[in-house]
Amino acid sequence: MIVPSRRNLLRTGIVALIGGTAGCVASAPEPGLAVVAVAPPPLREEVIPVLPPERRSVEYWHPGHWQWNGRAYVWVPGRYVVRPRPAAVWVAPRWERRGSGWVFIEGRWT
Numbered sequence: 501m502i503v504p505s506r507r508n509l510l511r512t513g514i515v516a517l518i519g520g521t522a523g524c525v526a527s528a529p530e531p532g533l534a535v536v537a538v539a540p541p542p543l544r545e546e547v548i549p550v551l552p553p554e555r556r557s558v559e560y561w562h563p564g565h566w567q568w569n570g571r572a573y574v575w576v577p578g579r580y581v582v583r584p585r586p587a588a589v590w591v592a593p594r595w596e597r598r599g600s601g602w603v604f605i606e607g608r609w610t
Contacts, residue, residue: 535601538573540566546578558582565593568604584609 548561564578593607 533603534568535598535603536568537601539602540568540573540595544575548578549580551580555580557586560588560590562590562607563592565607566595 543566544564546564551559559580560583562579562581565576566573567576568574588609591608591610594605595602596605
């Protein structure tokens with residue numbers, strides 16, 4: 501029977517760890533910003549519910565988007581939200597290509 505040395509066990513564990521995550525997350529270009537090595541799927545088509553006329557001026561449809569949960573992309577469905585002020589414009593969240601990966605840019609009101 502062959503008994504692996506501690507060094508070989510450690511090396512095997514490191515290779516398994518790297519191999520298991522190599523396709524998922526790369527190093528972050530800035531602190532707190534995760535880079536995902538796998539491109540996000542195409543956006544889903546959503547059916548936008550019709551609002552009553554009296555709510556159309558105060559609510560805005562936030563389209564759905566893909567979010568990375570550390571292992572895979574999950575769909576966050578769209579929803580209506582109240583505008584913070586009447587002239588506010590929503591800049592939707594998006595995925596940007598950076599280096600060899602993808603970075604999620606949060607949505608925001610301008």
